[in-house]
Amino acid sequence: MNGTLLRSGAVFAVKRTTEVHCHAQNLTGWRQDYEQTSPGLFEGLVREYQDSVLQIFEEIANRSTTQYCQTWDEGVWFGLPVEETGQNLLYMGHALRPNQMMVAQGRTLFDLQVPEGFGLYGVVIKAQQLQTAWKLAHAMDDDSKAAAWQLEMPRVFNLTLPTRLRLSGLLREALNNLQAYPQVVRHAGSVAALQSAILSTLVQVLSLENTEPTVTLRWRRRLDLVHRARSLVLSDPASYLTVDQLCQALYVTRRTLQNCFQSVLGMSPAAYLRAVRLNRVRQELLQATPGQTVIDIAARWGFWHMGHFSKEYRILFAEKPSQTLKRSRAMAR
Structure with missing residues (x-):
């Protein structure tokens, strides 16, 4: 699979599989390799929305996996555990602490150790659109100062509990409503409104600039x-x-x-x-x-x-x- 977001139109899909390598292929545009590391029959689920600018998804499997991941080239990935604790998830070999959000550039390979039954929310957004929104929010007219999310090395953002709940709640609500009413993706107005809601929330979260590298x-x-x-x-x-x-x-x-x-x-x-x-x-x-x-x-x-x-x-x-x-x-x- 190549590293380009494949579809320009908006699409929502629920994808189920009983094979870990198929589960790795169920995120559109990603380059991934998964290995099952805990015993038992495998069941994986991905709920995914994606358009020409934005991709949001929830991913869960009933078995532990080692995941080697790289999202599409033009995007920036933000990952958040579905549950508040994030307990026992390893990001680049480090245990993710409660209320931390993972960040990686599309050209950056990262790895995860995901426990069985552990759900992850993901957002991938085109870096150009994120940069434009960032500059508007901060009244910037040049690119001389790189924000933390623009750095190549995988990072984590330390969120406050209200901020974490606001972001995870928005993603959960978006995916639940898209699953209940998938026909809304056929309308440009609803697609634009969803993009705006996700983008503005992300910019607010990133404005906190409370970040740290995952890798020394x-x-x-x-x-x-x-x-x-x-x-x-x-x-x-x-x-x-x-x-x-x-x-x-x-x-x-x-x-x-x-x-x-x-x-x-x-x-x-x-x-x-x-x-x-x-x-x-x-x-x-x-x-x-x-x-x-x-x-x-x-x-x-x-x-x-x-x-x-x-x-x-x-x-x-x-x-x-x-x-x-x-x-x-x-x-x-």
Whole structure:
């Protein structure tokens, strides 16, 4: 999927899926890669409104996920937990505190560790429209002073409780009304009014300028190490790199790698990389070509003991790999 907002007309949709990689694709214009990290059958839901300027959505899944995200290039993303606490959500490896709002530019990759059953509101708005509204609100006639939301590094805004409730309430009300009366998106007046309501509220929130970066230089090194380890595993499944071989390839000690994974992802390198490989097997089973077998796909990702593989797969996804392949064959008919 490319990084451009795909539709110029206003559209509202409710999207449901039972596959984590499909859930990642259900936000229009985003480039995303999700991995399921808690066991059980997956169910994901996205409610999304989007037009040529604005995208608002609610996203929730019943299983924990690791998410690697990048929104469309011209946009600025603002993320807010549906619940007030935001407890146990990790943004760039850091626990989100109550009443914090996440911010990232469209050209910036960010990652999330999302607990099961955790809902997120999202707003993406074209940077040009946001900049225009910002300048009007602050009587600015030049771009010399960059606002915090314009900085490339992912950040969080510390909101007051009333401000947080005003923004989350507006998003909830907008999505609920759009779901109840989807025909309103056919009218330019209602689209313009919705854009104005979201934009003016965002400008008020951002005017507080109570912000902080999510990533220090030291933390950036930890994140980069985790990302590089994952990329190595995904780029060459035939090599089946062990944790010790990853350490050698990354020029770090086993203890350093363990500490980085534990602090950023909350799990060991071995546990996370096993989940990554199992997710890739499931994705390939669902996209299998005629003649491919469970054994072929599992072995390609380094699983040689089919009994152990089948057990681990069944624990994570609540079905046998043969059942996944069977469903894939049935859907292809």
